[in-house]
Amino acid sequence: MTATRRAPDEPNASDLERILRDATRLQLDLARAASVLRERGGDLARDLPGEIDGLITQLSTFRTSLDAERREQEGAMSREAQAALFEVGKAITSSLDLKTVLNQCMDSVIELTKAERGYLVLVDQYGKLDVQVARNLDQDTIRSMEFAYSSSVVEEVLKSERSVLTSNAQTDERFALQRSVAMFRLTSIMAAPLRIRGKVIGVLYVDNRAFTGQFSQAKLDLLEAFAGQAAIAIHNAKLFGQTDEALKQRLLELEGLYKELAVARERAENGLAAVEREMQIGRVLQSEFLPRELPSLPGWQIASRFLPARQLSGDFYDVFQLASGEFAVAIADVCDKGVGAALFMSLVRGLLRAFALRAADRTAVLAAITETNDYLAENHGRTAMFTTLFFGVLDPESGELSYVNCGHDAPIVLGATGEEIRLESTGPALGAIRDVEFEMGQITLLPGDSLVAFTDGVSDALDPSERSFSEEKLLSILRGGAPSVTTMLGDVVAALRHHIGGAAQFDDITLLALRRNPTRRDFPTGQYRVIEPIVQATGKRNRR
Numbered sequence: 361m362t363a364t365r366r367a368p369d370e371p372n373a374s375d376l377e378r379i380l381r382d383a384t385r386l387q388l389d390l391a392r393a394a395s396v397l398r399e400r401g402g403d404l405a406r407d408l409p410g411e412i413d414g415l416i417t418q419l420s421t422f423r424t425s426l427d428a429e430r431r432e433q434e435g436a437m438s439r440e441a442q443a444a445l446f447e448v449g450k451a452i453t454s455s456l457d458l459k460t461v462l463n464q465c466m467d468s469v470i471e472l473t474k475a476e477r478g479y480l481v482l483v484d485q486y487g488k489l490d491v492q493v494a495r496n497l498d499q500d501t502i503r504s505m506e507f508a509y510s511s512s513v514v515e516e517v518l519k520s521e522r523s524v525l526t527s528n529a530q531t532d533e534r535f536a537l538q539r540s541v542a543m544f545r546l547t548s549i550m551a552a553p554l555r556i557r558g559k560v561i562g563v564l565y566v567d568n569r570a571f572t573g574q575f576s577q578a579k580l581d582l583l584e585a586f587a588g589q590a591a592i593a594i595h596n597a598k599l600f601g602q603t604d605e606a607l608k609q610r611l612l613e614l615e616g617l618y619k620e621l622a623v624a625r626e627r628a629e630n631g632l633a634a635v636e637r638e639m640q641i642g643r644v645l646q647s648e649f650l651p652r653e654l655p656s657l658p659g660w661q662i663a664s665r666f667l668p669a670r671q672l673s674g675d676f677y678d679v680f681q682l683a684s685g686e687f688a689v690a691i692a693d694v695c696d697k698g699v700g701a702a703l704f705m706s707l708v709r710g711l712l713r714a715f716a717l718r719a720a721d722r723t724a725v726l727a728a729i730t731e732t733n734d735y736l737a738e739n740h741g742r743t744a745m746f747t748t749l750f751f752g753v754l755d756p757e758s759g760e761l762s763y764v765n766c767g768h769d770a771p772i773v774l775g776a777t778g779e780e781i782r783l784e785s786t787g788p789a790l791g792a793i794r795d796v797e798f799e800m801g802q803i804t805l806l807p808g809d810s811l812v813a814f815t816d817g818v819s820d821a822l823d824p825s826e827r828s829f830s831e832e833k834l835l836s837i838l839r840g841g842a843p844s845v846t847t848m849l850g851d852v853v854a855a856l857r858h859h860i861g862g863a864a865q866f867d868d869i870t871l872l873a874l875r876r877n878p879t880r881r882d883f884p885t886g887q888y889r890v891i892e893p894i895v896q897a898t899g900k901r902n903r904r
Contacts, residue, residue: 458597459493462590466495466564469586473550473579475566477502479509480590482554482562489514492562512538513551514563521560523552525580528572548574552587556595564590654679655687657756659877663845665853667817667869674701675815675870676709680717682725687756688716691872692749693768693815695789700745708747708790711735722753722762729764729790729798736791746789750813759805759876764798766790769816774838776808776878810845810875812838817867821856824863829856845873 466478479502480493489511494502512535513524526532526549529541540546546567554562564587568574654662664677674694681687692708694701715728729751736747750771752763765771767789770782787798805811814834821829837855842848849871856869 458593461593461597462493463495463501465586465590465593466493467499469564469566469583470495470497470499472582473566474568474574475548475550476568476570477509478564478566479507480554480562480564481509481514482594483518508540508544508546509565509567510535510538510540510544510546510549512540513549514565517551517553517563517565518560521553521555523550523580523584525550525575525577527575530572545569547572550575550580550583552580552584554587554591554594556591561591561594650676651679655681657687660756661845661873661875661877663849663873665849665869665871667853667856667865669817669865669868673868673870674705675817675868676705677813677870677872678709678713679872680713682716682719682753684721684725686722686725687754688725689752689754689761689813689872689874690749691768691771691813691815691870692747693817693868693870694747695745704740704743704745704747707740708732708736708749712749712751725753726751726762726764726798726800729766729787730796733766733790733796733798734794737794740791741794746791748789750783754805754874759807759809760802761805761811762800762802764800766798769814769819771811771813772835772838773803773805774810774812776806780835805874805876807876808878810838810848810873812845812848812871812873814872815868815870817865817869818852818856818871820867821860821869822863822866823859824861826863829859833859845875849873 462480466480469475470478475497477494477496479491482490482492484490491504491507494504494507496502510529513526513529516534517524526535527547529535529538529546529549535541535546535549546569548568548571549565550567551563551565553560554564564583566575566583650666651664654664662679666673666675666677668675674696675692677691679687679689690709690712692705694705694708696704711732712728715731716725719725719728729749747766748768749766750763750768751766752761754761763783764787765783765785766787767785770784773779773781773783775781781803783801783803786801788796818834819829819831823829833855834852837852838848840848840851842851852871853869
């Protein structure tokens with residue numbers, strides 16, 4: 361037979377309550393005895409009731425003192441419990457290590473309830489009991505081989521989802537016959553459910569094998585409070601674990617993505633280098649489409665400037681001698697920029713040269729415009745690309761210039777006398793529609809007259825504040841009386857560079873100028889051909 365003992369320490373709350381109840385019953389019994397004696401009378405009835413009344417008064421005083429002591433003890437326990445709960449709460453919010461928090465929680469429970477051991481048991485996904493924390497009175501972890509708790513009490517809490525308190529499991533009819541209770545000689549037991557979001561996932565359990573009546577309802581309330589704290593710790597740890605796992609998975613995904621991006625970047629850089637090489641080759645080839653040298657015309661000056669916005673350009677100019685001895689002068693602007701415009705430009709230049717060089721006279725030469733337009737419209741109209749063009753045939757002896765302006769910015773004739781003439785459009789852009797009749801214009805350039813043709817990249821050039829260069833500013837430079845067309849175009853390019861500043865060059869810039877030298881002065885004749893490098897802008901500009 362198993363012998364059990366009462367706890368040797370000072371009376372706990374349940375002991376005080378029992379003594380109070382016994383004192384109350386004794387006081388009532390004495391009062392009834394005194395009443396009976398008075399009713400019977402006699403000598404004994406005269407003396408004993410007074411003595412009994414004295415005992416009753418003493419018992420009342422004893423009860424008052426004992427009740428005050430009980431309240432004081434419960435208040436002290438409450439303050440101690442509150443402090444412990446506060447410390448555990450701080451630990452839960454300051455640490456994400458589940459084992460550390462639960463060990464601290466269990467140590468506080470054991471200390472406050474005077475339990476011998478404490479266990480925190482969870483139910484795993486298969487329904488089996490899994491001890492997460494096992495601690496003893498010395499704040500040491502109990503090894504698994506030494507586990508000695510009542511599984512029947514734990515199962516009762518899980519089943520009923522309510523706390524269990526037994527002062528002596530050996531005599532408690534609910535657990536006395538359970539194998540674990542008898543085997544481990546368990547007496548005082550408390551257990552409280554662990555709830556997370558309304559679901560019981562485990563049990564907080566304490567016991568004391570040495571003494572019966574070790575636990576009270578107040579201590580069970582305390583255990584339930586700690587169970588709530590432990591449930592919070594478990595919930596936070598699970599959330600942290602899930603977040604940590606998700607972050608690790610995300611990190612692996614990002615590492616994989618980074619590797620893919622590194623490979624893609626390497627391929628892109630290799631591809632970009634290859635494209636850059638191809639663009640450089642394309643630029644060299646395109647420069648071959650432009651006149652290698654401008655022809656030398658006795659009594660005339662010829663100069664050009666070419667500033668592509670990108671590696672490849674949609675602008676071009678040309679000056680070449682015809683079979684008649686006259687010279688063809690052309691400047692054009694394809695409606696786009698870059699590779700597509702450069703390819704279309706080379707096609708237009710090739711067609712113009714081919715049709716013009718086989719012509720026998722001036723009229724046939726100008727008819728090359730119609731042939732070029734019809735070919736472009738019929739074979740490449742679906743590309744929606746077109747070209748503005750100024751094309752003229754110059755007789756250097758007479759200065760007579762016959763021309764067709766296909767929607768191009770009107771070239772400017774600066775007369776020696778200060779007169780200015782614009783050679784306006786005589787027909788639509790090339791390639792838009794076939795079977796178009798182009799009118800021919802004619803002008804004679806007198807000694808001292810200058811002709812300046814340009815693309816819209818000149819007047820439309822933007823500064824960092826997106827203000828255009830404008831034709832007015834161009835005209836003010838052209839009117840400056842430069843001694844040669846080479847100097848004049850150099851002044852224009854310098855002004856353009858200053859205007860653009862740190863902005864990106866938006867469009868290709870092309871200029872072509874001719875001047876008929878005055879007969880009274882010794883002006884040099886010859887050719888001036890300059891192809892400017894691409895402007896490497898440092899600033900950025902939004903396209904308007």
